[in-house]
Amino acid sequence: MSKKLQNLSEALQAILASQIQTIVLDCNEITIEVAPENLISVAMALRDHDDLAFEQLIDLCGVDYSNYGKTEWATGAASTTGFSRGIDPADTGRLRFGDELASENNEIPRFASVIHLISYRHNHRLRLRTFAKDNQFPVVPSVIEVWNSANWYEREAFDLFGIVYENHPDLRRILTDYGFVGHPFRKDFPLIGNVQMRYDPEQQRVIYEPVDIEPRVLVPRVIRHDNRYLHAQNEQNKEGATDA
Amino acid sequence: MPEIHNYTLNFGPQHPAAHGVLRLVLEMDGEVIQRADPHIGLLHRATEKLAESKPYNQSIGYMDRLDYVSMMCNEHGYVMAIENLLGIEVPQRAQYIRVMFDEITRILNHLMWIGTHGLDVGAMTIFLYAFREREDLMDMYEAVSGARMHATYYRPGGVNRDLPAMMPKYKESKWHSKKEVNSLNQNREGSLLDFIEDFTNRFPTCVDEYETLLTDNRIWKQRTVDIGIVSPERAKQLGFTGPMLRGSGIEWDLRRKQPYETYSKLDFDIPVGTNGDCYDRYLVRVEEMRQSNRIIKQCIEWLKNNQGPVILEDHKFAPPRREEMKADMEALIHHFKLFTEGFCLPVGESYAAVEHPKGEFGVYLISDGANKPYRLKVRAPGFAHLSSMHEMTVGHMLSDVVAVIGTQDIVFGEIDR
Numbered sequence: 001m002s003k004k005l006q007n008l009s010e011a012l013q014a015i016l017a018s019q020i021q022t023i024v025l026d027c028n029e030i031t032i033e034v035a036p037e038n039l040i041s042v043a044m045a046l047r048d049h050d051d052l053a054f055e056q057l058i059d060l061c062g063v064d065y066s067n068y069g070k071t072e073w074a075t076g077a078a079s080t081t082g083f084s085r086g087i088d089p090a091d092t093g094r095l096r097f098g099d100e101l102a103s104e105n106n107e108i109p110r111f112a113s114v115i116h117l118i119s120y121r122h123n124h125r126l127r128l129r130t131f132a133k134d135n136q137f138p139v140v141p142s143v144i145e146v147w148n149s150a151n152w153y154e155r156e157a158f159d160l161f162g163i164v165y166e167n168h169p170d171l172r173r174i175l176t177d178y179g180f181v182g183h184p185f186r187k188d189f190p191l192i193g194n195v196q197m198r199y200d201p202e203q204q205r206v207i208y209e210p211v212d213i214e215p216r217v218l219v220p221r222v223i224r225h226d227n228r229y230l231h232a233q234n235e236q237n238k239e240g241a242t243d244a
Numbered sequence: 245m246p247e248i249h250n251y252t253l254n255f256g257p258q259h260p261a262a263h264g265v266l267r268l269v270l271e272m273d274g275e276v277i278q279r280a281d282p283h284i285g286l287l288h289r290a291t292e293k294l295a296e297s298k299p300y301n302q303s304i305g306y307m308d309r310l311d312y313v314s315m316m317c318n319e320h321g322y323v324m325a326i327e328n329l330l331g332i333e334v335p336q337r338a339q340y341i342r343v344m345f346d347e348i349t350r351i352l353n354h355l356m357w358i359g360t361h362g363l364d365v366g367a368m369t370i371f372l373y374a375f376r377e378r379e380d381l382m383d384m385y386e387a388v389s390g391a392r393m394h395a396t397y398y399r400p401g402g403v404n405r406d407l408p409a410m411m412p413k414y415k416e417s418k419w420h421s422k423k424e425v426n427s428l429n430q431n432r433e434g435s436l437l438d439f440i441e442d443f444t445n446r447f448p449t450c451v452d453e454y455e456t457l458l459t460d461n462r463i464w465k466q467r468t469v470d471i472g473i474v475s476p477e478r479a480k481q482l483g484f485t486g487p488m489l490r491g492s493g494i495e496w497d498l499r500r501k502q503p504y505e506t507y508s509k510l511d512f513d514i515p516v517g518t519n520g521d522c523y524d525r526y527l528v529r530v531e532e533m534r535q536s537n538r539i540i541k542q543c544i545e546w547l548k549n550n551q552g553p554v555i556l557e558d559h560k561f562a563p564p565r566r567e568e569m570k571a572d573m574e575a576l577i578h579h580f581k582l583f584t585e586g587f588c589l590p591v592g593e594s595y596a597a598v599e600h601p602k603g604e605f606g607v608y609l610i611s612d613g614a615n616k617p618y619r620l621k622v623r624a625p626g627f628a629h630l631s632s633m634h635e636m637t638v639g640h641m642l643s644d645v646v647a648v649i650g651t652q653d654i655v656f657g658e659i660d661r
Contacts, residue, residue, distance in 0.1 A: 149483025152631035175285035
């Protein structure tokens with residue numbers, strides 16, 4: 001762990017103190033999590049404090065955590081027709097029109113808005129994550145007043161994940177088609193989409209209809225607990241413990 | 245006399261100066277822009293969602309198709325994110341090969357940019373000049389990967405294969421006589437490195453030719469000087485990176501400030517503009533081509549004198565060689581597992597950024613320990629640049645919109661993803 005990152009993480013803790021929920025140092029990158037109600041004040045401090053000076057918002061994106069850590073390859077049960085392996089759809093590629101992904105659990109926050117910041121003055125990077133409180137109607141404050149470049153990124157996250165950015169002046173869809181229904185990057189949105197479009201010669205116009213292609217996944221989603229990674233993680237934890 | 249109101253002009257998506265599929269809705273007062281609203285997404289292919297449904301190795305090819313004029317740099321960002329999570333170090337020779345091809349790609353991209361930017365603004369000749377050199381660069385791509393554009397050459401842990409010892413040659417046909425073919429093949433007699441070296445010796449003269457055509461050209465200057473001025477403060481606020489940021493006078497280059505691969509050992513300069521207008525950005529990019537040429541030369545020298553592996557020997561993510569598989573049971577198993585299931589990454593997240601010809605190309609990867617990315621976000625430089633379209637064009641004339649589109653170096657593959 002480099003000295004520079006250590007300094008930054010100490011500075012963050014000193015300046016933002018209780019507003020940070022968690023702070024994680026991994027892969028030479030710092031991630032902090034803040035609650036949506038604190039986001040604007042944290043963002044202002046990150047931009048304006050001399051020791052932080054994160055002048056630019058490099059990236060902002062939505063993340064849907066509803067499927068996190070789910071595997072298709074673990075065998076839960078065996079029946080007369082075979083193993084349970086590869087049957088439970090944990091992959092959006094297997095979904096069909098109208099399929100519902102596993103039950104909605106409102107306890108665990110599902111949507112997050114992740115911001116990547118850069119400081120030209122100190123040559124630092126930082127990741128800032130905010131979980132939206134409500135899974136049905138995720139709302140996160142817009143940081144467009146703090147960093148203007150957030151404008152299109154927030155529109156994109158709204159379009160693809162349905163995260164609503166409060167106080168955004170122009171929250172329209174950006175990447176999907178005019179009149180598109182749904183938020184395509186959510187984990188419960190099928191990879192093949194919901195509708196297809198074709199020209200109908202009888203009606204002499206372009207029509208939309210439910211997709212008729214078969215969903216297909218060539219490689220199932222597998223999680224292997226690789227001993228080397230576990231080992232490396234333990235080493236890191238030990239190192240972290242001695243550093244602290 | 246009837247009163248004249250503002251009117252709305254629909255620019256694109258089928259406009260030759262719209263660089264692909266940009267639809268600009270312009271609100272105009274006479275010929276002066278009042279509001280510019282780019283509508284994007286006409287080339288949206290959901291690359292990120294596709295990548296989430298495929299093992300890591302199978303998405304490298306998708307990265308080529310993001311910014312389809314700087315293919316290998318996109319791959320570089322993606323494999324670097326994977327390498328960060330795996331915590332692996334790429335062999336030196338592979339690092340030099342990557343740096344060399346990144347710079348070849350930079351020239352490839354800037355040639356495309358200078359050609360089309362010139363064409364948009366009304367300079368025809370530059371386009372033909374630029375595409376003459378692009379041909380050689382594409383041949384380098386082809387020699388190393390077999391594909392002229394979508395190379396899929398970088399791999400987690402290195403590159404697909406070592407540089408070939410032979411350049412493919414032109415063959416005699418009823419259209420090309422033996423004499424013609426011989427002169428065409430003159431610089432193809434040696435290895436790929438010899439061919440690239442020959443190119444780097446020729447290229448500075450070519451850049452001089454472009455400059456003769458444009459730098460002091462009265463019309464070119466009328467169309468670019470003082471057009472689309474962005475102050476350094478605004479450039480930061482608007483999320484500019486790469487030449488767009490440097491054109492505004494901020495000395496920032498990831499190759500120097502946050503060096504990856506072997507950039508810290510190489511000697512090159514970072515050109516910076518002063519006014520932040522289209523002309524300065526033009527000068528910055530032209531100088532970048534010269535600097536890239538310099539970097540390529542240094543890489544060639546190193547690569548000629550040093551041999552070594554080009555990909556890590558760890559078969560958990562790099563496939564074993566064919567010959568090994570014929571005799572070694574374990575190699576065969578590794579091969580089978582890699583191509584049916586792929587490899588799993590440790591749990592975590594990483595953001596890897598490279599200095600792409602257009603700016604900062606970042607790949608944000610979240611892994612939950614599976615063989616597929618949990619979330620992949622591509623940070624395309626052009627997306628942030630295009631979002632400033634309104635601010636850069638407001639108050640300018642309609643013809644300046646075209647110059648601004650040119651200077652932003654827009655490619656829709658990366659903006660729409």
